[in-house]
Amino acid sequence: MELQQLTVLLVEDSPMFRVMLRDMLEQMGVKNVVEQPNGKAAMEYLASGELKPDLVCLDLTLPDVSGYDVCEHIRRTPAIAHVPVLMVSARNLPEDKAYAEEAGANGYLGKPFTPEELEKRVRHVLKSAAPRGNA
Numbered sequence: 001m002e003l004q005q006l007t008v009l010l011v012e013d014s015p016m017f018r019v020m021l022r023d024m025l026e027q028m029g030v031k032n033v034v035e036q037p038n039g040k041a042a043m044e045y046l047a048s049g050e051l052k053p054d055l056v057c058l059d060l061t062l063p064d065v066s067g068y069d070v071c072e073h074i075r076r077t078p079a080i081a082h083v084p085v086l087m088v089s090a091r092n093l094p095e096d097k098a099y100a101e102e103a104g105a106n107g108y109l110g111k112p113f114t115p116e117e118l119e120k121r122v123r124h125v126l127k128s129a130a131p132r133g134n135a
Contacts, residue, residue: 003029003122009053010035011042011070012088013062017111021057021088024115028122039065043073046080053083055126058105060089060096068103075104084129086121 008030012018015037022033034053036042039062046053056074060067071085084107087100092110100108107125109118 004031006030006054006126007032007034007051009042009045009056011037011039011056011062011067012059013037014059017059021118024118025057025122027115028119038062039067039070042070046074046077049079052080055122056083056085057122058085058087060087060091060100068099071100071103071105082129084125086125 008025010018010021010025010033012021012035018035018037022035025033032051034045034051036045042056042058043065056071058067058070062070067087067089071087074083074085075081085105086107086109087105088109088111089096089100090111097108106129107121109121113121
């Protein structure tokens, strides 16, 4: 799938980091970035069925519901269970990555990172999730 055709749900509580991530995604060619400031808002957006994302970029540490819980919610919801999730976090301990994988994340990207690292990780997550189809 071409990046230009993607809808990316960006869940990040830091306004500054959310803008930076959105800008990086747009520089990669992503035309549709939907931003949500916390886990509850992200889950409400996903439940609305408004526009299913092709990828969820999810911060691990959110003020209300953890990124782990949002990821598990996605995996438990049949209509969106197949959507790839890229966990983005300043927490870079091996157990954080293991918990993210356990929650169903397709990839993990530690902050700080470069635009090139983000693009590489996004492409990898999309490619690795693609063969599953509509699970």
